[in-house]
Amino acid sequence: MSSPGPGLNLAQLDAVNHLGGPSLVLAGAGSGKTRVITHKIGRLIQAGLAADRIAAITFTNKAAAEMRERTGHLVGRDARKVLICTFHALGVRLLREDGQVLGLKPQFSILDTDDITSLLKDCGGTTDANTARAWQWTISSWKGEGMTAADALKRAKDENERVTATIMARYEERLTAYQSVDFDDLIRLPLKLLGEHAEVREKWQKKLGHVLVDEYQDTNATQYELLKLLVGERARFTAVGDDDQSIYGWRGATLDNLKKLPIDFPQLRVIKLEQNYRSTSAILRAANHVIGPNPKLFPKTLWSDLGEGEPVRVVDADNEEHEAERAVARIQSLRANSQYKEWRDFAILYRANHMARSFEQALRRAQIPYKVSGGQSFFDKAEIRDLCAWLRLITNNNDDPAFLRAATTPKRGIGHTTLGQLGTFATQYKLSLFEALFSHSLPSAVNSRAITALHEFGRQVNDLEYRARHTVGHEAALAFLLQWLKDIGYEQYLYDSEENEKIAAARWTNVMDFIDWVAGRCGGKMEDDGAGVQVESERKSLLEVVQTIALISTLSDREQDQNVVTLSTLHASKGLEWPHVMLVGVNEGLLPFKTDDADSDLSAELLALRVQEERRLMYVGITRAQRTLAVSWLKRRKKGRESVPGTPSRFIKEMALDQATVKEDPREKLRALRAEFAQRAAAAPKPEAM
Numbered sequence: 001m002s003s004p005g006p007g008l009n010l011a012q013l014d015a016v017n018h019l020g021g022p023s024l025v026l027a028g029a030g031s032g033k034t035r036v037i038t039h040k041i042g043r044l045i046q047a048g049l050a051a052d053r054i055a056a057i058t059f060t061n062k063a064a065a066e067m068r069e070r071t072g073h074l075v076g077r078d079a080r081k082v083l084i085c086t087f088h089a090l091g092v093r094l095l096r097e098d099g100q101v102l103g104l105k106p107q108f109s110i111l112d113t114d115d116i117t118s119l120l121k122d123c124g125g126t127t128d129a130n131t132a133r134a135w136q137w138t139i140s141s142w143k144g145e146g147m148t149a150a151d152a153l154k155r156a157k158d159e160n161e162r163v164t165a166t167i168m169a170r171y172e173e174r175l176t177a178y179q180s181v182d183f184d185d186l187i188r189l190p191l192k193l194l195g196e197h198a199e200v201r202e203k204w205q206k207k208l209g210h211v212l213v214d215e216y217q218d219t220n221a222t223q224y225e226l227l228k229l230l231v232g233e234r235a236r237f238t239a240v241g242d243d244d245q246s247i248y249g250w251r252g253a254t255l256d257n258l259k260k261l262p263i264d265f266p267q268l269r270v271i272k273l274e275q276n277y278r279s280t281s282a283i284l285r286a287a288n289h290v291i292g293p294n295p296k297l298f299p300k301t302l303w304s305d306l307g308e309g310e311p312v313r314v315v316d317a318d319n320e321e322h323e324a325e326r327a328v329a330r331i332q333s334l335r336a337n338s339q340y341k342e343w344r345d346f347a348i349l350y351r352a353n354h355m356a357r358s359f360e361q362a363l364r365r366a367q368i369p370y371k372v373s374g375g376q377s378f379f380d381k382a383e384i385r386d387l388c389a390w391l392r393l394i395t396n397n398n399d400d401p402a403f404l405r406a407a408t409t410p411k412r413g414i415g416h417t418t419l420g421q422l423g424t425f426a427t428q429y430k431l432s433l434f435e436a437l438f439s440h441s442l443p444s445a446v447n448s449r450a451i452t453a454l455h456e457f458g459r460q461v462n463d464l465e466y467r468a469r470h471t472v473g474h475e476a477a478l479a480f481l482l483q484w485l486k487d488i489g490y491e492q493y494l495y496d497s498e499e500n501e502k503i504a505a506a507r508w509t510n511v512m513d514f515i516d517w518v519a520g521r522c523g524g525k526m527e528d529d530g531a532g533v534q535v536e537s538e539r540k541s542l543l544e545v546v547q548t549i550a551l552i553s554t555l556s557d558r559e560q561d562q563n564v565v566t567l568s569t570l571h572a573s574k575g576l577e578w579p580h581v582m583l584v585g586v587n588e589g590l591l592p593f594k595t596d597d598a599d600s601d602l603s604a605e606l607l608a609l610r611v612q613e614e615r616r617l618m619y620v621g622i623t624r625a626q627r628t629l630a631v632s633w634l635k636r637r638k639k640g641r642e643s644v645p646g647t648p649s650r651f652i653k654e655m656a657l658d659q660a661t662v663k664e665d666p667r668e669k670l671r672a673l674r675a676e677f678a679q680r681a682a683a684a685p686k687p688e689a690m
Contacts, residue, residue, distance in 0.1 A: 008032075008039060015238070015271045016040045019047055022235040023269040024216070024261055026242060028302045029287070029623035030278030030577065033240050037212050038070045040238060041082055044210050051081035053209035055230075058086055059218055063575065067214070080538075083208075087223055091186035092548065094193060098200045102193055107396045107547065109180040114385070115401035116182055123170040124163075139168045143184035144220045146191065148172070178432060179398040187222045194229040205232040216241030217258060218248050224257040228264065235265050243297045247571060247617045249609075258297050276302045276623075278577055280309025283629050287622040289656040294612050302623075312622075312657055315632040319643070320355075320585075323632050324362035327582050330630060331368065331565065340579035340627065343369055347566040347578040349621050351591045355584070356567045363565060373568035383494065383507045384514050390488075391518075391546040394465040398432035406461070410493035413453040421446045422454065434458065460487075468542040471522075477542045478519035485511070521545045570621045581625035583618075586633045586649045591618060618651040631655070 008016060012032060015025045016039045027033035037056060045051050056071075058064045064084050072079040083090070096106050111119070113136075120132040120139075138161075142152045149169035156162040175181060181189060194201040211231055213219070216239040219227070231237045239261065246255050262268050276284055284302045317323035327348055335341045348359050356372055363370045379388070389405035396402075407414045419433075425445040426436035436442060437458045442451060464484065471480045485491065491508055498504035523539040566578065570591075585591065592614035622629060634646040 008035070009275055011271060011273050011275070012036050012039070015273070016043050018238075018269050018271070019044060019210075019236075021267050021269065022231075022261075022265045023238050023271060024258075025238060025240040025271050025273060026298050026300060027240050027273045028242055028276060028300055029245060029620070030276040031273035031302070032275075032277055033214070033273065034067060034070060036273070037214060037238070037240060038067060038074050040212065041071050041079075042075045045075055045078055049209045051075070051078040052083070053207065054212070055083040055085075055090065055208050055210075056212040056214065057090060058084070058214045061086060063214060064089075087219075087226075088183055088186040089548075091190045091226075094190040094204065095181070095186070096547075098193060098197075098203075099189070101197050101200065102189060103176070104181075104189070105179050105396070107179070109178070109392050109396040109399035109402060110186070111175075111180050111182050111399075111401060112385070112388075115180075118401055118404075119174055120167065120171060123174060124167045135164050135167055138164050139171065140182075140184050142168070143182075143188050144222060146188065146222045146225065177398070177430070178400050179396055180401075187220075187226060191222050191226045191229065194226070201229055201232075204230060205234070209236060211237040213237065213239045213241075217243055217246040217255065218253045219257050220253055221257070224260065235267070244291050244294070244300075244616055245574065245620055247574065247613060247620055249613050255297065270298060272298065272300045274300050274302055276304045277306075278626050279304055279623060280306050280627060282309045282311050283622060283625050286312045286629070286655040286657060287619055290615060290622060290651055290654050291619045293654060294615055310628045312655065313628075313630040314648075314652055314655075314657060315630055316648070317632055317634055319634060319636050320358040320638060321362075323584055323634060324358040326632065327359060327584065327630075328362045328366045328368065330582065331580070332366070334580050334628065338580070338627070343563045343565050345579040346582075347568060347573065347576075347580070347624065348582045348584055349568055349570050349573050349624065350583075350585050351570055351593055351617070353569060355590075359567055359584070368565055369563070370565040370567055371562060373566055373572045381507070381510055383511050387490075387511065387514060390461075390464070390484075393434070393461055394468055395543060395547045397434040397461070397465075400426075400433050403433045407454075407457055410489055412457060414450065414457060418446060418450040418454070421450075434461070465543070468546065471542040473539045474519050474522050477522040477545070478516065480542060481515045481519060485515070518542075518545060570617050573624050574620050577624050577626055579625075579627045581621070581629050583621045583629065583631045585637070586618075586631050586652055587637055587646045588649055589639075589646075590637070591649050591651065615651060615654075618649075622655075 012035065015023065015036050025033065025036060027036065041054055041056060044054055056064075056067055058067060064086055068079065068082075068084045071082060071084065075082075083093075085093070092110070095102075095104055095108065099106070099108065116136055117129055117132045120135050121127060121129065124132065124135060126132060147155070149165055149172055152165035152168055153162065156165050175185070194204065208230055211227065213227060218241070227237065227239075241258065243255055243258055246253060262270070279287075281304050284304050288301055315326060317326055331346050334346070338345075350356065350359075360370065360372070379385070386405065386409045389402040389409070392399050392402040393406050404419060407419065422433055422436055422442075422445070425431075425439070425442060426433050429436065429439065429441070431439065437454050442454075446454070467480060471477050490511065494507050494511070495501065495504045498507065519542075521540070522542055522545050566576075568576075588594070592611050631652060633648040633652065636643050637646040638644075
């Protein structure tokens with residue numbers, strides 16, 4: 001194992017070597033927080049703590065994968081034993097191991113967003129998906145605050161909240177009956193598990209000798225309470241975060257968790273990481289000025305030894321189309337005159353998704369490749385959701401939403417009338433749809449032809465479950481899955497359901513990618529253990545693997561290495577960086593974002609808090625830039641179908657730059673034209689030699 005320490009600055013070393021109690025590492029943007037976390041894992045192992053007693057909790061699968069890889073390079077094969085996962089994955093582990101004390105079977109299902117919407121439509125007696133999604137958002141918010149349906153009903157402020165609380169009670173009953181949980185339950189139920197069952201709590205506190213939490217400022221109330229129960233009185237934990245980058249208040253993240261730490265843990269050691277390894281001094285100065293007006297929990301100032309660098313440019317544009325044209329011209333100019341020439345070196349960041357359209361159009365006209373970050377997830381594609389429903393059903397026969405999707409995709413003679421009759425029968429006898437399918441009394445509710453189709457489907461699911469349980473390793477899993485697709489006729493179903501053969505072929509390619517990925521997780525492949533040694537990955541049964549399917553949010557980051565310009569919202573850009581960044585649409589009403597109708601109902605205090613979060617969003621955008629940053633605003637901007645006068649955001653003035661506005665530089669346009677001409681000339685066919 002490499003010795004943790006070399007290459008760390010004094011503050012980083014302090015954070016890595018503080019092992020005896022709780023610590024809060026305030027990691028400014030670009031200050032090397034992941035490096036500190038991985039080195040601290042190495043230091044804990046070096047100090048004698050077993051690797052399997054260390055947990056590192058992140059917020060995304062991508063962050064967990066990166067941390068796992070970097071830890072592997074540092075500590076070698078011991079990294080495999082460290083529990084590196086998201087909060088939700090940790091919740092799954094707690095519930096799979098000990099959820100039976102709450103009445104959960106180990107094979108419980110995790111519902112996705114569509115399943116929840118369908119369930120809430122049923123609970124609320126509506127066919128309107130928007131209404132169901134509104135209930136879903138409110139219920140999720142209540143669960144994030146640790147409230148039950150009974151709590152919500154007691155605290156309801158109006159009739160609308162009372163109705164939602166009543167629907168929440170029905171929803172909770174259905175989840176229990178279906179042996180299913182939603183994503184909020186993956187935090188709420190482990191909290192209940194540890195809070196109400198001392199023997200389980202003591203087991204996990206002994207099991208986890210040190211807990212590290214990344215992006216601590218993004219935790220919500222229940223996640224903080226869960227952390228406290230996991231670490232207990234010994235309080236061996238490291239929270240790593242940055243109050244200046246707290247931008248997820250709208251989904252329950254609260255800075256109160258940072259305020260509570262010194263109160264709940266008086267022995268807390270606070271360590272600040274202020275040296276930035278990403279950006280030039282000019283960029284950091286603008287960032288420090290912007291965040292300055294916000295109240296500070298723990299004051300800090302970012303600094304860099306990368307030199308002054310290019311001045312931050314502020315550019316005005318006549319409208320959205322003009323702004324996009326100028327962004328393209330800047331990209332072409334920088335490619336011609338900078339050492340960072342790859343398309344992947346450029347990013348255009350904006351406040352809201354709808355702002356991407358004009359930039360997409362301009363980039364297409366210029367034949368510049370790009371990707372829109374935060375587009376449709378691989379696992380949101382219909383064909384992948386179809387297959388996930390089958391896999392969920394074989395791990396939990398009580399998963400009614402999965403039953404309904406699998407039974408009708410592909411179609412097998414089980415229609416909506418039959419499913420309606422089966423549902424009525426199942427509700428009457430308090431059975432899941434799958435249990436009802438084999439009931440001796442079913443012929444009284446469903447005709448014989450339909451029962452034959454239902455029984456055939458049920459036998460197929462039981463057979464798949466049995467074979468998946470005994471299918472271990474990559475090769476066996478791949479053969480099993482390919483045969484399954486053939487048995488249910490899924491490829492033919494895709495081609496029959498699409499008029500365009502190319503679209504059908506693309507969907508089938510997605511299916512093959514998914515199958516290969518699932519099989520790969522069953523292990524048995526030779527992999528680098530992080531220390532340069534090839535070892536066989538741990539073999540798992542296919543059934544073990546598919547139990548985690550609902551937690552997966554991305555297949556693999558296949559776009560990561562594409563040489564393309566990135567278009568991204570500011571929220572989606574957090575944690576990323578590029579040599580050249582263009583922060584666009586920086587107008588009042590866009591950043592800070594303002595909805596006239598909604599904002600008029602807010603108190604002065606809430607409005608101030610909203611502006612503070614928007615200011616942190618601007619700070620995040622600025623600190624994504626490594627070498628150059630351009631900020632643009634619109635003289636006229638679209639508002640609905642109208643074009644209205646635009647004013648620069650207050651944040652531009654707060655950047656305190658030497659120049660408030662940079663007029664379009666004719667030399668920049670000329671350089672861009674020359675670069676474009678040279679590119680075309682290089683691509684032109686060469687004359688044949690005489």
